[in-house]
Every structure is written in C-alpha cells, then in structure tokens.
Amino acid sequence: MKTALLPSNRFISNLLIFGVILVIVPYTALTILFDYPNVLRYEPGIILTRFHQGGGLLIAVWWLFAISGFLLLQAYVLIGQKLEPQEPGLRWATTLGVMSGIVQIVGLLRWPFVVPVLAAQYVQTTDLATRQATEVVFTAIHQYGGGVLGEHLGQLLTIAYTVLLSLALRRLTMVSGWVSYLGLVASAIYLLAQGDLFATVLPGFPTWELAGLVGSTLWLVWLLVLGIQFRRLDEVAVQKA
Numbered sequence: 001m002k003t004a005l006l007p008s009n010r011f012i013s014n015l016l017i018f019g020v021i022l023v024i025v026p027y028t029a030l031t032i033l034f035d036y037p038n039v040l041r042y043e044p045g046i047i048l049t050r051f052h053q054g055g056g057l058l059i060a061v062w063w064l065f066a067i068s069g070f071l072l073l074q075a076y077v078l079i080g081q082k083l084e085p086q087e088p089g090l091r092w093a094t095t096l097g098v099m100s101g102i103v104q105i106v107g108l109l110r111w112p113f114v115v116p117v118l119a120a121q122y123v124q125t126t127d128l129a130t131r132q133a134t135e136v137v138f139t140a141i142h143q144y145g146g147g148v149l150g151e152h153l154g155q156l157l158t159i160a161y162t163v164l165l166s167l168a169l170r171r172l173t174m175v176s177g178w179v180s181y182l183g184l185v186a187s188a189i190y191l192l193a194q195g196d197l198f199a200t201v202l203p204g205f206p207t208w209e210l211a212g213l214v215g216s217t218l219w220l221v222w223l224l225v226l227g228i229q230f231r232r233l234d235e236v237a238v239q240k241a
Contacts, residue, residue, distance in 0.1 A: 006085075007078040009233040015078065016227030019071035020220050026065035033058055037212065040146060041200075044135040045122065047142075051111075052119040059112045066108035072223070073101040079165070086172060093164035100157030107149030110141055143200070151197045159187045162219065175229040183222045190215030 030036035033054055039047055051058060080094030115138070122134045166183030169175050193212035199205040 006082050009082075009230045012075055012078050012082065013227045013231035015071050015075035016223050016230065019068075019075055020224045020227070022068040022071055023065075023220065026061050026068055029061045030065060033061060040142075044138045044142070045131070048115070048119040048122040048134070048138060051115055052123045059116055062108070062111035062115075066105055066112065069101045069105055073098055075227075076101070076161070083168060083172065083174075087168045090164065090168050093161050093168070096157050096164070097161035100154050100161055103149050103157060104154035107145045107154060110145040114141055114145075147197055147200060152194070155190060155193065158219070159190055162187045162190075162222070174233065175226065179222070179225055179229055182218065182225065186215060186218035186222050190219055 027036070034050065039050065042050075076094055076097035080090055080097075084090050084094075118134055118138045118141075122131055122138075125131060125134075162183045166180040166187070169183075170177060170180035189211055192208050193215050195205055195207040196209070196212060199207050
C-alpha cells in the first residue's frame with residue numbers, strides 16, 4: 001500500500017508568506033486610492049461617485065484583492081493534510097478555513113463586477129429618482145456582500161479557524177508557544193470588530209473603531225510568523241539529519 005506524501009513545510013511556508021504579501025499589497029493600494037476601509041461606512045452616493053472616479057485601476061485593485069486569498073486557502077488545505085494524522089479534529093478547522101476564504105472572496109467580487117455598473121449608472125444620470133433607486137440597490141448589495149458575507153460570516157469563520165489551529169499547534173508543540181497565543185489574541189480582538197457591523201443595524205451598539213484594523217493586522221502578522229515557523233521546521237530537520 002502506498003503512503004501518501006505529506007506536503008513539505010517549506011511549501012506551506014511559501015504559501016503563507018506570499019499569501020500574506022498578496023493580501024497586503026492591494027489592501028494598501030485601496031487605502032490610498034479609495035480610503036478603504038473607512039469608505040465602507042460612507043453614504044452610498046459618495047461611495048459610488050468615488051468608485052467611478054477611480055476608473056479601471058480601482059476595479060483592477062479590487063479584483064486582485066478579491067482573489068488574493070486563494071494562496072492562503074491552499075495553505076489551509078495543506079496544513080490540514082500535514083497535521084490531521086496527529087489531530088483528526090483539524091479536518092473541521094480546515095473546512096471552516098476554506099469556507100471563510102470562499103465566502104469573503106464572493107463578497108469582495110461585488111466590487112469589480114457589480115459596483116462599476118451601479119457607479120456608472122449613478123454618475124451618468126441626472127434623474128433624481130434613478131439616482132435614489134441606484135443608491136437603494138447599492139445599499140442592499142453592499143450590506144449583504146460586505147456585511148453578511150465578508151464582515152460577518154467570513155470573519156467569524158476566519159476567527160474560528162484561527163482559534164482551532166492555534167490550539168492544535170499548542171498541543172502539538174510544533175511551533176513556539178507564543179505563536180499560538182498571538183493567534184488567540186488576534187482572534188479575540190478581531191471578534192470585537194463585529195460590533196461595528198451590528199451598529200449598522202442597531203444604532204448605539206457598542207463598538208471599538210480600531211478593532212477591525214488591529215485584529216486583521218495581528219491576524220496577518222500571525223500568518224506571516226506561522227509561515228516563518230514552518231520554514232524553520234525544515235531547517236531544524238536538515239540540521240538533525
């Protein structure tokens with residue numbers, strides 16, 4: 001009977017490191033070009049106007065940002081394959097991780113494929129009723145694609161995956177203990193960002209404005225550190241050989 005080959009630590013490391021870089025580059029570009037993520041809470045007319053002004057470059061950056069998660073999805077799968085023989089419960093974590101990425105990618109793809117049409121319609125018409133109707137349609141799509149899929153389901157699934165993987169890594173002692181704690185801290189802060197989402201439908205809901213930025217940044221740092229740790233596993237194995 002043939003034994004399945006486990007993915008190499010170096011390959012997983014490369015996917016995590018380059019995956020993080022691929023997320024950071026378009027994210028940074030969006031903060032410069034589109035005042036992201038603050039723009040998400042602007043009035044619909046302002047968002048549509050600014051989006052239209054961004055032209056093809058902004059559409060391209062949003063598309064790159066939407067698909068940037070595919071490398072990380074592959075890393076989730078390979079980490080699962082690597083660790084599941086020792087931690088069978090990680091199969092569920094891997095499923096949650098893949099689901100989180102797919103949900104967020106679907107939500108983000110509204111920007112390069114749906115919003116441009118609405119933005120053009122909004123800017124090019126002078127009819128007040130048409131503009132108001134366009135704002136209503138945009139608000140519904142924005143709240144569902146961004147709020148329900150990206151900020152709610154996507155983030156909650158990401159947090160669940162991070163917590164489960166961090167706990168598994170701590171039990172397996174494969175990486176430095178503080179790496180697991182970093183994942184747990186990032187998850188706790190990231191969870192607080194849900195307050196900002198609930199505040200869009202429940203005015204007065206308690207929020208911490210920096211929770212999303214701090215939580216997502218720490219989460220990316222955790223992934224980057226995890227990638228470095230996986231690379232070190234191969235280096236240690238070579239030294240022992």
